Amino acid sequence: MIELRHLTKRYRTTTAVDDLTATIGPGVVTALVGPHGAGKTTLLRLVLGLVPPTRGTATVMGRRYADLPDPMRRVGVLLDPPGAHGGLRVRDHLLWLARSNGIPGRRVAEVCGLTGLEGAGRRRIRTLPPGLLLRLGIAGTLLGDPDTLIIDGPTTGFAPAGATWAGTLLRTLAGAGRTVLVTGRRIDELDGAADRFLVLNRGRLVADGSADDLVRADAAESVLVRCDDPGYLARRLTAAGAGVRFADRDALLVTGLRGADIHRLTVRCAVRLHELTPQHTTLEQAYRDLVGSRVAR
Numbered sequence: 001m002i003e004l005r006h007l008t009k010r011y012r013t014t015t016a017v018d019d020l021t022a023t024i025g026p027g028v029v030t031a032l033v034g035p036h037g038a039g040k041t042t043l044l045r046l047v048l049g050l051v052p053p054t055r056g057t058a059t060v061m062g063r064r065y066a067d068l069p070d071p072m073r074r075v076g077v078l079l080d081p082p083g084a085h086g087g088l089r090v091r092d093h094l095l096w097l098a099r100s101n102g103i104p105g106r107r108v109a110e111v112c113g114l115t116g117l118e119g120a121g122r123r124r125i126r127t128l129p130p131g132l133l134l135r136l137g138i139a140g141t142l143l144g145d146p147d148t149l150i151i152d153g154p155t156t157g158f159a160p161a162g163a164t165w166a167g168t169l170l171r172t173l174a175g176a177g178r179t180v181l182v183t184g185r186r187i188d189e190l191d192g193a194a195d196r197f198l199v200l201n202r203g204r205l206v207a208d209g210s211a212d213d214l215v216r217a218d219a220a221e222s223v224l225v226r227c228d229d230p231g232y233l234a235r236r237l238t239a240a241g242a243g244v245r246f247a248d249r250d251a252l253l254v255t256g257l258r259g260a261d262i263h264r265l266t267v268r269c270a271v272r273l274h275e276l277t278p279q280h281t282t283l284e285q286a287y288r289d290l291v292g293s294r295v296a297r
């Protein structure tokens with residue numbers, strides 16, 4: 001269980017994390033998603049005590065990470081792929097990691113089995129392709145059999161098969177009762193992996209829910225409108241406080257007003273309506289609507 005209470009981190013001119021409150025519980029994979037600079041890494045660094053908060057608290061199982069006894073057995077952390085010891089063989093890297101944390105060497109074979117690295121134990125780390133490096137990173141987080149896993153970008157930059165593999169493993173680990181927190185910039189890459197999304201934009205939590213919740217919330221607010229004078233209607237809708245953009249040359253996508261209100265307005269300003277359809281959006285579109293045009297590739 002990870003608890004964030006009014007968590008805030010200000011750098012000189014930037015509020016990287018802004019008054020964030022959330023509980024990240026066991027049994028599901030929770031994904032922290034947001035574009036470049038949204039504050040994801042800062043949030044993880046705050047949880048791990050690598051930077052002090054300006055305000056608020058972050059605890060793991062009720063304690064600050066720095067106060068956890070034997071943290072590697074409680075929290076498995078992967079912030080960067082393990083590239084630093086490129087000359088080491090996979091098995092030796094994991095053995096070194098286990099021994100330096102008081103974990104029995106037999107765990108190495110177990111975590112290699114869990115992550116599909118059985119055949120790669122003798123390979124040198126610098127020869128591993130990104131997908132195997134990710135597996136090695138995750139294997140390292142599992143050595144201490146922790147209740148909580150924090151993994152930065154497990155699906156970022158990998159081929160779809162690698163992202164699917166990571167998603168399936170993370171779901172299995174969460175299904176066994178662990179708390180699993182992952183991050184990413186692209187929500188579509190995490191769609192199969194995560195049960196719950198915390199969407200971060202400019203340091204603020206702008207949505208919290210399942211993929212279905214996010215899609216439903218977005219669809220409820222968005223209506224496609226076709227009429228004989230979209231430019232004029234767009235101005236009237238904007239004046240009425242709606243968000244309006246052109247979906248194509250003669251269709252408007254309207255947010256902030258319900259279909260019935262839009263209909264009333266078209267009658268009042270004598271615009272002939274051709275179509276008024278609440279939108280069934282995609283997760284990707286819902287995410288774009290939440291974070292604006294800042295979605296990174």
Ligand SMILES: Nc1ncnc2c1ncn2[C@@H]1O[C@H](COP(=O)(O)OP(=O)(O)OP(=O)(O)O)[C@@H](O)[C@H]1O
Pocket residue numbers: 011012014015016034035036037038039040041042043185
């Ligand atoms: N040490 C620092 N000093 C000053 N500003 C910082 C520092 N670390 C992060 N920031 C700023 O805080 C904001 C959030 O950055 P952060 O790295 O947490 O975002 P992110 O969501 O992880 O982005 P990315 O996906 O690009 O890694 C950015 O505006 C960044 O420039």
